Amino acid sequence: MTDLQGRLAVMETTCRKILLGIACLGILAGSALAQGELRFCLRSEPKTFDPLQVEDESSGAIRYLTGGVLVRLNRQTQALEPELAQSWKVSKDGKQITFKLRSGLSFSDGTAFSAEDVAYTVKQLMDPALHSPTGDTFRSGPGNVETNIISATQISITFPAPVAGLDRQFDQVAILSAHSAKKEMAVLGPFMVSDYKPGSTVLLKRNPNYWKTDAQGRKLPYLDSIKLDIQPNRDVEMLRFKRGEIDLINTLDSEYFDKLAATSPQLVHDAGPSLDSEQMWFNEVARAPLPAYKKTWFRSANFRRAISAAINRDDLARVVFRGHAQAAVGPVSPANKFWFNARLKPETHSSDAALKALQGEGFRLENGTLKDVGGNAVVFSIITNSGNKYRERMATMIQEDLQKIGIQVNVVTLDFPSLIERMTQTFDYEAVLLGLTNVGLDPSEQMNVWLSSSENHQWNPSEKTPETAWEAEIDRLMRAQASSADAKKRKESFDRVQEIAVEQAPFIYLVNRNALSAVAATVQGATPVILVPQTYWDADRLTIEQQGATAAK
Amino acid sequence: MSISRTNIWRGLACAVLLLVVSASLAANWLAPAGYAKQYREAADASPSRQHWLGTDEIGRDRFARVLYGTRISLLLAPAAALLSTLMAALIGGLAGYLGGGWARCAMAVTDLFLSLPWLFLLITVRAVMPLNVSPMVSVLVTFLMLGLLGWTSAARVLCSTAGSLRDSDFVRQAKASGIPGTRLFWIHVLPNLKPVLYAQFWISIPAFILSEANLGILGLGVAEPMPSWGSLLKELEGLVSVGEEPWKFVPLILLVVVVTSFQLVLSKQDEVAA
Numbered sequence: 001m002t003d004l005q006g007r008l009a010v011m012e013t014t015c016r017k018i019l020l021g022i023a024c025l026g027i028l029a030g031s032a033l034a035q036g037e038l039r040f041c042l043r044s045e046p047k048t049f050d051p052l053q054v055e056d057e058s059s060g061a062i063r064y065l066t067g068g069v070l071v072r073l074n075r076q077t078q079a080l081e082p083e084l085a086q087s088w089k090v091s092k093d094g095k096q097i098t099f100k101l102r103s104g105l106s107f108s109d110g111t112a113f114s115a116e117d118v119a120y121t122v123k124q125l126m127d128p129a130l131h132s133p134t135g136d137t138f139r140s141g142p143g144n145v146e147t148n149i150i151s152a153t154q155i156s157i158t159f160p161a162p163v164a165g166l167d168r169q170f171d172q173v174a175i176l177s178a179h180s181a182k183k184e185m186a187v188l189g190p191f192m193v194s195d196y197k198p199g200s201t202v203l204l205k206r207n208p209n210y211w212k213t214d215a216q217g218r219k220l221p222y223l224d225s226i227k228l229d230i231q232p233n234r235d236v237e238m239l240r241f242k243r244g245e246i247d248l249i250n251t252l253d254s255e256y257f258d259k260l261a262a263t264s265p266q267l268v269h270d271a272g273p274s275l276d277s278e279q280m281w282f283n284e285v286a287r288a289p290l291p292a293y294k295k296t297w298f299r300s301a302n303f304r305r306a307i308s309a310a311i312n313r314d315d316l317a318r319v320v321f322r323g324h325a326q327a328a329v330g331p332v333s334p335a336n337k338f339w340f341n342a343r344l345k346p347e348t349h350s351s352d353a354a355l356k357a358l359q360g361e362g363f364r365l366e367n368g369t370l371k372d373v374g375g376n377a378v379v380f381s382i383i384t385n386s387g388n389k390y391r392e393r394m395a396t397m398i399q400e401d402l403q404k405i406g407i408q409v410n411v412v413t414l415d416f417p418s419l420i421e422r423m424t425q426t427f428d429y430e431a432v433l434l435g436l437t438n439v440g441l442d443p444s445e446q447m448n449v450w451l452s453s454s455e456n457h458q459w460n461p462s463e464k465t466p467e468t469a470w471e472a473e474i475d476r477l478m479r480a481q482a483s484s485a486d487a488k489k490r491k492e493s494f495d496r497v498q499e500i501a502v503e504q505a506p507f508i509y510l511v512n513r514n515a516l517s518a519v520a521a522t523v524q525g526a527t528p529v530i531l532v533p534q535t536y537w538d539a540d541r542l543t544i545e546q547q548g549a550t551a552a553k
Numbered sequence: 554m555s556i557s558r559t560n561i562w563r564g565l566a567c568a569v570l571l572l573v574v575s576a577s578l579a580a581n582w583l584a585p586a587g588y589a590k591q592y593r594e595a596a597d598a599s600p601s602r603q604h605w606l607g608t609d610e611i612g613r614d615r616f617a618r619v620l621y622g623t624r625i626s627l628l629l630a631p632a633a634a635l636l637s638t639l640m641a642a643l644i645g646g647l648a649g650y651l652g653g654g655w656a657r658c659a660m661a662v663t664d665l666f667l668s669l670p671w672l673f674l675l676i677t678v679r680a681v682m683p684l685n686v687s688p689m690v691s692v693l694v695t696f697l698m699l700g701l702l703g704w705t706s707a708a709r710v711l712c713s714t715a716g717s718l719r720d721s722d723f724v725r726q727a728k729a730s731g732i733p734g735t736r737l738f739w740i741h742v743l744p745n746l747k748p749v750l751y752a753q754f755w756i757s758i759p760a761f762i763l764s765e766a767n768l769g770i771l772g773l774g775v776a777e778p779m780p781s782w783g784s785l786l787k788e789l790e791g792l793v794s795v796g797e798e799p800w801k802f803v804p805l806i807l808l809v810v811v812v813t814s815f816q817l818v819l820s821k822q823d824e825v826a827a
Contacts, residue, residue, distance in 0.1 A: 235790075259797075319596045319611055381684040389790070393611050396777045400591050410685055411777040418680035429684060 036544030038223050038523065038536070039246045041231040046202060049193060050184045051174035052125055052132040058230075060439075064533055065204055065226060067174025068188020070099055070118065071167055075529045075537035078337050078441060080168055084113070084175060084188060094162030094485035097170075101153040107177045107186040108207045115155040119147040120178035122157055134172050137445065138163055140482070164444030164482040164490065190221040190540035202228040212540060221540035247523050247544070248535045252516040254324040260518055267518050269528040269535075273326045273335045274515040275438035278316075278394065279507045280382065280431055282307075284460040286467070288427040293376050298430070302361050304505040308347050310354035311401050317511045320393045324516055328509035330498045335512065335530045336441050339491065341498040355405045370406030379408040380430040383422065386413035394510060395433050423458065432458070433510075439532055443481055443494045450478045450497060459506045470504050521545075566817035573811055577624035584617030589778035599798070606800050609788065613778070619804055622780035626762050627811070629696040634757035636700030638707060638750055642743070645708030649715025650742050656712060663712075666705040674702065675768060691776035695768065699761050707753035714749050718742050755819040759812040766808065782808050 046058040051067045054060050070085040082088075085099040105113040125135040126145045138145070143160025150156060163169065180186035185193060190212070191204035204226040212220040229246065231237050238256050240246045252260070252268065261268045282298035283290065290298075297303045313327035326334070327346045334340050355365065362373035370378040382398065384391040392413060399409040414422070422429045438445075448456040452463040452471045466472035474497050481493035501507065515530040524543040528535045536542065576583060592604075592612035600607045606615035648659030678698055686694065718724055719742070727737055762782065768774035769783015777784075785804035 315593050319593050322597075379685060383684060389610075389787070392777065397591065397593075397611055399778065400589070408687075410687060410691075412684045413776075414680055415676055418676075 036223055037225045037227055038248070038539070038542060038544060039227045039229065040248045040250065040536070041237045041240070041246055042202065042228045043232050043234075043237075045199065045230055049196075051176070052121075052130060052134055052184075055133040058228075061228070061533060062193065062202060062204070063174055064189075065191045065536070065539055066187045066189040066193060066207075068113075069172075069174055070101075070170045073168060073171045073441070073531070075531040075533075076527065078531070080171070088167055090166050090485055092485055094164070094166060094483065095160070096156055096158045097166050098150075098154070098156040101155070102211065103153050105188065105211045106209045107180055107188055108192040108209055109177075109180050109182050109186040110209060111177050111180040111186055113175070113177075113188060114152045115149045116152075117175050117178045118155050118157075119149055121173065121176045122147050124176060125173060137169050137172070140164075162483045162485065164447075164484075165442035166485075168440075168442055191223075191226055194225070199230060201230065204228065210540070214541070222543045223539070226536075226539065241518055241520070244520065247520040248526065249518040250533060250535050252518050254322045254514075254516060257324060257516045257518075258322055267520065269517050269519060270324055271515040271517070271528050271530045271534065273333050273512040274530045275333045275335050275441070276435060276513050277328050277331075277333060277438070278391070278433070278435045278510045278513065279328070280398070280433040280510065281459045281507045282380075282431050283427060283429050284506070285427040286460075288429075290430065291376075293372060293374055294380065294430065297372065297378070297380075300361065301504045302357055304508065305503075306354040306357040306361075306405075307402065307407075308505050308508045309349065309357065310351050310405050310407075311347075311398055311508065311510065312349045313346065313510055314349065315401075316394050316397060320390055320397065321511065321513060324514040325511040326514070328512050330502045330509055331446070331507065332443075332494075332498055333438070333512040335515075336438075339441060339443055339494060341495040343495070344498060344502055347502075351401070351404045358405065365406045368406055369408070377408065378406065379410070381410040381412050382431045382433050383412045383414055383419055383429050384433040385416045385419050391433050391435070398433070424455070424461065435513075441531075443478070443490070443497070447478055447482060450474050468504075470500050474500055562817050566814035569810060569814045570818070573623060573807070574627055577620050577627055580617065580620035580624055584614060584620050586614045586617050588613065588618045588621040588780050590614065590617075600800050606803055607798075615785075615800070615803070618780040618785060619807065622782050622785050622804065623807065623811075625692055625775065625779065626765060626782045629692060630758050630761040630765065631754075633696040633700035633703065633761045634754050636697070637703040637757055637761075638754045640701070640704035641707030641711050641753060642746065642750055644704065645711030646715045646743065646746055647738070648708075649712035649717075650719050650738050652716060652719055656716065660709065660712060663705045663708050666702070667709075671702050672767070675699075686776070688776040688779035692779055692781070695765060695774050696761070699764050703757060703761060703764070707757065710753060711746060711749060714746060715742060718745050752819065755815060759815045762808065762812060 042058040042061060044056060044058050046062055047056045048054060048059050049062060051063040054063050069083050071080050071088060072083045073079075074081050084102055084105065086102050087100045089098045090096070091098075099115075099118065101113070101115060101118070107113060122145060124130060125132050126138065127135075138159065140159055140163045141161025145160070146158045148156045148158070159166070175188055176184055177186040187193075187207060188211075190207055190210045192207045193202065194205035195201070195203040206221055206224055210220060214220055229240075231240070234253065234256070237246070237249060238260075241249050242260075249256075257268050257270070282304060284295075284299050286295070288295065317323065317325040317327055329344045329346050330341065332340045355370075358370065359365075363370055363378065365371075372378060382395050384395050386392075392411070395409075395411040399411055402409050419432070423432060436449075448454045449458070451457060452460070452466040452475050455461050457463065460467065460471075463471070466475055477493040477497045477500075481490040481497075484490050484493070515528065515534050517528045517535045519526045519528065519535055522545045524545055525538070525541050526535055527538070529537060531537065580588075590613065592598075592608055592614070594612070595604070595608050596612035597610050598604055598608045598612070604614050604616065606619060609615055609618065644659055644663070648656045675698055682694065724737065724741055727741055732740075765774050765781055766783040766786050769781050769785075769787060774783045775781040782804055786808070788801050789805060
């Protein structure tokens with residue numbers, strides 16, 4: 001009997017141990033989702049932690065990971081989704097937006113979130129003394145922005161003039177706390193800044209008060225922390241990725257992509273054409289210090305179209321970007337699902353057609369040299385920024401393409417400040433090859449490029465009145481789309497802008513680079529997309545597979 | 554025994570330089586494809602019978618580019634060295650010979666030039682230059698700038714040497730004999746500066762080759778499609794990738810071999826100068 005009791009006691013103890021073991025494994029498996037550190041590199045020092053002052057990529061990354069926004073553009077579907085706001089409504093005139101906010105939320109420091117915080121953020125955002133780059137996108141006309149707190153969870157914001165794509169603009173506005181002593185360090189996003197070592201790292205920790213949960217009701221984010229190493233050198237970044245010291249590379253060069261793909265194809269992701277484009281344009285500034293005959297060439301749409309036709313874009317995409325780019329069609333990349341004008345087709349490359357078009361303009365080919373009606377040999381220079389190997393290669397390939405129709409191109413690489421000075425101050429250049437990085441999808445974000453009065457109207461900046469009929473038409477269409485809240489009408493206007501841009505070729509669009517990234521096998525749930533931030537757009541749902549957790553599973 | 558071994562190395566260095574210069578001069582025959590032709594269907598290709606050193610990122614024959622680049626770097630670097638040595642002789646030699654306020658003034662200017670961040674100066678000069686210059690003109694301008702800015706160190710050495718000569722017995726004796734100053738400088742001082750000038754000339758050549766390479770790496774040297782060692786070395790920027798493509802190191806190896814050869818030949822000149 002005593003023996004039996006003893007055996008039973010041993011069995012009971014053993015069972016308890018087994019149950020305890022199972023429970024421990026369960027805890028381990030469960031906590032595997034709630035642990036781990038994601039590591040990747042920022043390519044420059046973040047200039048600010050104030051979300052309203054963000055203008056550089058690194059600060060933008062921190063804002064994305066820490067900031068809570070009213071609405072969020074889903075980087076995968078390109079649709080606008082509710083975040084801190086449960087719902088919203090834009091007035092027909094496009095001047096007012098009313099948000100219905102979620103209740104019971106709090107900032108990372110425990111301060112309660114309410115409509116007061118939204119009103120405070122908007123006030124800060126539109127403060128002229130702050131010069132917020134994010135706020136600039138809301139400045140549609142003279143006058144004050146008014147906020148009306150309807151209740152603790154409802155607020156309406158009224159702008160003095162219609163704001164194009166008003167609701168989408170709030171994707172960039174991280175809400176600040178009106179009452180927290182921590183100011184901008186109190187956040188509503190999934191992570192919060194925990195430590196910053198200038199020149200070295202930024203450590204983000206999980207926000208314990210983050211409001212989101214997953215489908216199983218578990219609190220997000222899964223990750224414990226994100227370690228951002230400040231590393232401007234891409235070679236070092238690549239080496240560190242290969243060694244497993246970082247978990248992802250957000251944007252990868254095509255050369256590195258291919259090298260990595262050769263050894264670890266499962267780690268690299270080509271999400272297809274991005275919003276970024278590479279383009280060249282001619283100097284059409286009337287007061288530019290150029291010979292009159294060159295100004296005549298550059299201001300001729302037929303000349304520009306002929307140059308465009310003579311450039312082999314497919315070769316640029318295939319050779320320079322190793323196939324990780326697509327011949328550009330126009331001002332909008334096909335990656336921009338809604339705003340891309342699908343009626344436009346890529347320019348067909350044909351040296352013969354280009355030469356014929358030029359001959360129609362009075363140019364003639366003499367002993368392999370193209371000459372204009374005045375007998376001037378067609379020679380011009382293309383400037384680009386030194387150190388950008390892709391642009392240097394593109395310029396050299398364009399040089400050879402144009403040589404086939406008797407045009408001599410001199411490729412000049414300049415340091416960036418000199419390049420900008422020539423482009424914007426002295427106008428002492430003939431053609432430029434540069435890229436355009438598009439972060440937003442909405443055409444209103446391109447107003448500064450297309451309006452003829454704008455300083456960024458690169459081919460002919462700050463025109464007092466439109467110098468050509470087609471520029472006047474673009475001005476009209478851009479203003480029409482910006483002042484309308486009707487998406488269909490806006491699309492029609494902007495489609496026409498794209499058509500005019502292709503017909504007149506003030507910009508000769510070359511290629512749209514693909515969005516290339518690398519994600520370590522240990523990162524679970526990453527689905528790289530074309531929109532910034534490509535790899536960590538859903539950082540609150542990413543997990544790191546831990547060795548311990550794997551064993552437990 | 555050690556002297557003969559040194560001579561062997563010098564002989565070998567001379568032979569290497571001769572071989573490299575000859576090959577670069579014969580580039581038209583050795584690499585008839587030319588340095589600019591783009592074989593776009595074979596971009597970034599590995600070495601083959603058609604392309605002995607493969608092709609670069611836009612399909613240009615690397616062997617041809619190495620030969621033509623060598624020609625440019627090896628012909629124009631000595632030209633720039635000659636220019637800078639002549640300027641050094643004129644400024645440093647005269648200042649040393651005249652002495653006093655002239656020497657102090659010349660050396661102040663030299664120190665000022667030496668203190669300038671010459672790389673940024675070259676970048677600035679390049680930025681204000683006319684844009685529409687042919688690649689050949691860009692080559693000449695690059696080396697002209699190097700020559701015009703590279704005389705300072707040599708000028709200091711020559712100033713010091715000329716100063717010593719000015720105080721030497723034979724110059725004093727010549728002065729006492731009534732020989733005019735200009736004649737004294739050209740007939741007695743300058744010939745005695747020759748060994749130092751030779752040494753400075755030889756020292757400058759590898760320095761200018763490396764300077765052009767530095768500018769080329771920054772994209773500010775010789776314009777496309779003209780090759781130079783600088784532009785060829787730019788291929789080595791991506792350290793991660795070139796480890797698997799050792800043939801891309803050929804321009805670097807050639808640069809090291811040529812600069813080393815110049816240094817070996819130079820040691821002979823140093824002895825002469827001494």
